[in-house]
Amino acid sequence: MYRIAPSILSANFARLGEEVTQVLDSGADIIHFDVMDNHYVPNLTIGPLVCEAIRPLTKAIIDVHLMVEPVDRIIPDFAKAGANIISFHPEASRHIDRTIGLIKEQGCKAGMVFNPATPLSYLDHVLDKLDLILIMSVNPGFGGQAFIPEALNKLRLTRERINASGRDILLEIDGGVKVSNIAEIARAGADTFVAGSAIYSAGKDSDPHRYDSVIAAMRAELAKVT
Numbered sequence: 001m002y003r004i005a006p007s008i009l010s011a012n013f014a015r016l017g018e019e020v021t022q023v024l025d026s027g028a029d030i031i032h033f034d035v036m037d038n039h040y041v042p043n044l045t046i047g048p049l050v051c052e053a054i055r056p057l058t059k060a061i062i063d064v065h066l067m068v069e070p071v072d073r074i075i076p077d078f079a080k081a082g083a084n085i086i087s088f089h090p091e092a093s094r095h096i097d098r099t100i101g102l103i104k105e106q107g108c109k110a111g112m113v114f115n116p117a118t119p120l121s122y123l124d125h126v127l128d129k130l131d132l133i134l135i136m137s138v139n140p141g142f143g144g145q146a147f148i149p150e151a152l153n154k155l156r157l158t159r160e161r162i163n164a165s166g167r168d169i170l171l172e173i174d175g176g177v178k179v180s181n182i183a184e185i186a187r188a189g190a191d192t193f194v195a196g197s198a199i200y201s202a203g204k205d206s207d208p209h210r211y212d213s214v215i216a217a218m219r220a221e222l223a224k225v226t
């Protein structure tokens with residue numbers, strides 16, 4: 001099963017609530033929530049208050065991607081704000097196993113995120129505790145960047161490790177995902193697709209169905225993958 005996860009980083013923040021409900025009404029599965037701290041990454045975005053504000057709008061999964069360092073202190077705040085999945089970067093945690101445990105103690109699913117140059121060896125010893133692995137196909141910090149092709153190889157290697165584990169772990173890709181490359185990315189092993197600019201740049205602000213066609217086009221591409 002494939003899941004499409006629009007990144008609200010590229011949404012119009014002046015009307016964020018509508019931007020969330022409109023992508024879901026257009027067939028998206030998950031809301032991807034990018035948290036940047038101007039420290040771990042050179043950009044500053046949104047925090048638990050915004051997560052709490054959008055939580056009542058939907059029962060869909062809110063998938064929080066923490067690009068913050070240090071990471072542990074903010075995890076309970078996002079759990080209280082209604083996050084379903086919380087993912088972190090291993091470089092931003094002093095104690096990876098403890099961070100995973102903290103996310104789970106708070107009742108959320110735990111994900112770990114791999115930057116383009118982060119080795120998959122961080123999965124050693126903790127893979128069995130993860131619910132999601134996020135492969136970054138851009139360097140984190142900004143929407144609208146070009147997909148880094150090496151991410152395909154990393155997806156293949158990660159897919160092998162997930163399959164070998166026999167566990168149900170989502171394999172998510174994030175960065176430069178578009179209608180034109182989503183099928184190739186799925187063939188490399190991803191099952192969950194974060195897309196920011198490709199979705200949120202579609203159509204006109206005034207059209208409540210502006211996201212229908214881009215999400216349908218992504219699904220049509222995914223339907224071709226065998």
Ligand SMILES: O=C(CO)[C@@H](O)[C@H](O)COP(=O)(O)O
Pocket residue numbers: 007009010032034065138139140141142143144145174175176177194195196197198
């Ligand atoms: O986490 C990030 C960037 O750090 C991503 O979620 C981007 O927001 C994806 O944007 P596009 O590349 O799809 O425009």
